Amino acid sequence: MKTAQEFRPGNVMLIDGSPWVILKADFSKSGRNSAIVKMKLKNLLSGTSTETVYKADDKFEQVILDKKECTYSYFADPLYVFMDEDFNSYEVEKDNLGDVINFMVDGMDDKVEVTFYDGKAISAELPNTIVREIVYTEPANRGDTSGKVMKVGKLANGHEIQIASFIEIGEKVSIDSRTGEYRCRA
């Protein structure tokens, strides 16, 4: 059994006998309130999607599915295509990737774990730490090198994240793919 906060997008959890893949997971913690995880789930049997909230320590059985290490090849709307080392290609629907698509960029060389259910590729997970180039950001405020002041930086796919104000266009940054948050200059 794993707690809700240990699950991450791409994992599959068993709810009332059905496998549900996690498309998105957002964590909230406030004062004395329970830490809460809000998830977007897709039922792998019926294809229906739902949003649900959990206390971070709610327990679920994880469904362990076949996984394969792949690399990203290309996007053919609405499918993301991945390839394994034997050059077999696997298509994953865009809607099944959740927040992963925020960090899918052409030419990325991350090892992506593609998950299979009943022989079909159903989701993909990025490594916890990924490196992406900032293709656009406003100039830094002069003198701030603390890394505490943040600004918006755009990735090659158009997705925007908060980055340290001293990062410049063309620089690469390290990102936590689980939270989508900037970590440091790469």
Place this chain on the structure above:
Amino acid sequence: MPTRHWDIFCTVIDNLGDIATCWRLAQILHHEHGQHVRLFVDELNALKTLVPAAQSTAQQTLYGIEVRQWTESFPDTQPAQVVIETFGCTLPASYVRAMQATPPLAWINLEYMSCEDWVDNIHNHDSILAHGLKKRFIIPSLRAHGGGLLRESDLLRRRDDFLSHPAQQRAWCEQWNIPLPIGGANSLKLSLFGYENPQFAPFLHDLSQAPQPITAYLPQSRLLNSLREYLHNPDLSAGDTYQHGSLTLHILPFLPQAEYDRLLWLCDINFVRGEESLTRAIWAGKPFIWHIYPTDDHAHQVKLNAFLEVYTEHGEDEHLQHLRAWMQQWNGLPSATEVDICSGLNMLIQHQEWHQRRSTELAQRPNLCQQLMDFVAFVPATG
């Protein structure tokens, strides 16, 4: 709505706020909505502090509420139609198994009040648990899309009635042995309820230097420890009075929950702690300073600032900026401006009407109990 059976589960962690909220919710459900309520609580002594009529017996009926002691070896119990787990408590495993066999109409997870943005994203959402039962998350809040606050439907009328009858006020003070203010109408009246607070010593010093007489009432609470420390007198207790300069401070016994409102209504400015007394201070319609429950991870700082923004509606008036700064300062947070206590008191007094108006505005919104009743009335199916 027809009468339904409700079970409320509460664990007492360290203070009285959790059981105070649960008891108030149980009372409103029963007395205003005609619901049958069973309250499970692990610490009966905490309930006795709030409701002196409570006994130490494991099962009792108190003002129409069935109160049961929640023991570790939880007996087999038929779940109610509506089940509320409060403030992160974990229901007994046997009770959850019984719910799986006979799913309740609704299972509610009631969290602490918050005014942070995430409330919009979590409040009123279902949790689909591993065994298939659904649990609804309810977050009390002042946010437009939050769960509201607990409030009796006649509370503001009772408040206004009490405040317009000086004889009632005098009788109440006599009944509870509460000394009348020195200095009569010119005296500023404060109620002081809180946790231990390093800001308390300089605050008392400043009050003693105030240009007008100040009468402060300190019902027994952890804040009394700060007074004892300040006066180097560990024996101070209810009935004692401290007088210095303009300040006269009376230590009161802990007031039963049903009486505390009247102290808030009588005072000009209320210092409150936790969430139950914060809620009552809002409904009192008087200026207040909130001592939020501090957490080790400092998450309370974000929570306090969110509350201040929502309560003051992001207002830029000098008074509201001042109110935010003082509350931040009282809680040891960085604030935009340093608050001078005496001018701060005067500014709050000058803007009493704002707080009364805000209280009336907030009371127009559906209160927490009404929202729970509406949810249960329209819940489509069990399980």
